[in-house]
Amino acid sequence: MNPTTFYASIMLAAGIGIPVLAALNARLGQHLGSPAAAGFILFIVALTSTACVMMLTSGPSVLKLAPTAPKHLFMAGFLVTFYLLSITWIAPKFGVGNAVFFVLLGQMISAAAIDHWGLFGAQTSPLTFTRALGVGTMALGVWITQLGR
Known part of the structure; x- marks a missing residue:
């Protein structure tokens, strides 16, 4: 598998996980009667899971660089x-789909x-007309999905 396909697959899985996270944590927040407790x-x-991955990959010594x-x-x-906290609080009231769709719109922008x-040291990729058209098309797609609700 080439690196692009591998990276895209990982990010696709992460993207699939975002609505699942929203639905699960929103339900936990309802069950507990507290979105903050669900977030906690x-x-x-x-x-705990991140600490386990860190221990298996780089070890705790890397934390010395944090300061x-x-x-x-x-x-x-x-x-x-x-x-x-916002997705856990809003999703039960607004719908997981609505909440995630607006998150997606914010992410695209x-x-x-x-x-x-190239903010925060990111690789620079100019917003050409074609890229802007693509972002606009994706935003339009997000908006169209909300019309049928």
């Missing part, structure tokens, strides 16, 4: 918390901006 439990499971990282990079933790300007 999810993060405990995520921390030297630019502080703005830690904002990712707040963003994942915002995503998790943000990804295009990050790629265009």
